[in-house]
Amino acid sequence: MQVSELNRHGFTSGILPAQCPSRTVLDHVTSKWGVLVIIALSQGDLRWGELRRTVEGVSEKMLAQTLRTLEADGFVHREAQATIPPRVDYGLTDRGRALAERLLPLMDWIADNADEILSV
Amino acid sequence: MQVSELNRHGFTSGILPAQCPSRTVLDHVTSKWGVLVIIALSQGDLRWGELRRTVEGVSEKMLAQTLRTLEADGFVHREAQATIPPRVDYGLTDRGRALAERLLPLMDWIADNADEILSV
Numbered sequence: 001m002q003v004s005e006l007n008r009h010g011f012t013s014g015i016l017p018a019q020c021p022s023r024t025v026l027d028h029v030t031s032k033w034g035v036l037v038i039i040a041l042s043q044g045d046l047r048w049g050e051l052r053r054t055v056e057g058v059s060e061k062m063l064a065q066t067l068r069t070l071e072a073d074g075f076v077h078r079e080a081q082a083t084i085p086p087r088v089d090y091g092l093t094d095r096g097r098a099l100a101e102r103l104l105p106l107m108d109w110i111a112d113n114a115d116e117i118l119s120v
Numbered sequence: 121m122q123v124s125e126l127n128r129h130g131f132t133s134g135i136l137p138a139q140c141p142s143r144t145v146l147d148h149v150t151s152k153w154g155v156l157v158i159i160a161l162s163q164g165d166l167r168w169g170e171l172r173r174t175v176e177g178v179s180e181k182m183l184a185q186t187l188r189t190l191e192a193d194g195f196v197h198r199e200a201q202a203t204i205p206p207r208v209d210y211g212l213t214d215r216g217r218a219l220a221e222r223l224l225p226l227m228d229w230i231a232d233n234a235d236e237i238l239s240v
Contacts (some may be wrong), residue, residue, distance in 0.1 A: 018177035057138035
C-alpha cells in the first residue's frame with residue numbers, strides 16, 4: 001500500500017478509522033434515503049409532498065428522519081412560509097450543493113451501468 | 121424542476137424510481153462497509169487479514185457478506201493461490217476501479233469537511 005496515496009485521499013486524517021467524524025458523516029450521506037433526497041433537491045427546492053413523490057418509496061417517517069439528519073448536518077435548509085395553509089420548502093445549503101456535486105457523478109455512473117452490473 | 125437537468129443526470133432512466141436496478145446497485149455500493157472496502161482496495165490488492173485491519177471495525181461476517189455482494193456485482197475479484205497456507209487476495213476489477221474513481225472525490229470531501237459538519 002502506498003502511503004502517499006493514502007495521504008492524498010485523506011485516510012490518515014480519518015476515512016477508514018472507526019470512531020472518526022468522517023464515518024458518521026459517511027453514514028448520513030450514504031444512507032439509503034439520504035443520497036436520494038440530496039439528489040432530488042439538487043434540481044431545485046421542493047415541498048414536502050413533491051419530495052415524497054420524487055423520492056419514490058420513502059415513508060413519511062423515513063423522509064422526516066432523513067431530513068432532520070441532513071438539516072442537522074447543514075446540508076438541507078427548511079423554509080416555512082406563514083401562508084394559509086402553511087407552506088414548507090426544502091432546499092440545499094451551500095454545503096449541500098458541494099456534497100451534491102460529488103454525488104452526481106457517482107449517481108450518473110450507477111444509472112448508466114446498473115443494468116449491466118445486475119445482469120452478470 | 122427542470123426536466124433537462126433531470127434527464128442529464130439519468131433520472132428518467134431510473135435513479136429515483138423504486139424497483140429499478142440503479143436502486144439495488146446504489147444500496148450495494150453505498151452500504152456502510154461496501155464504500156469502505158472499495159476505498160481500501162483502491163490503493164491496491166489486499167489479503168483478507170489486511171482488508172479486515174484496514175476497514176477498521178468490520179466483523180468477519182460483515183466483511184465476508186460485503187465481499188460476496190461486491191464480487192457478484194463484478195466490482196471485486198478474488199484470487200486464491202494454492203500455497204501452504206492458502207493465500208487469498210482481493211482486488212478491484214476494471215468496473216470496481218471505475219466506481220472507485222467516482223467514490224474517491226466524495227470520500228475526500230467528507231474527510232476534509234467532517235469535523236466542521238459535526239461541530240454545528
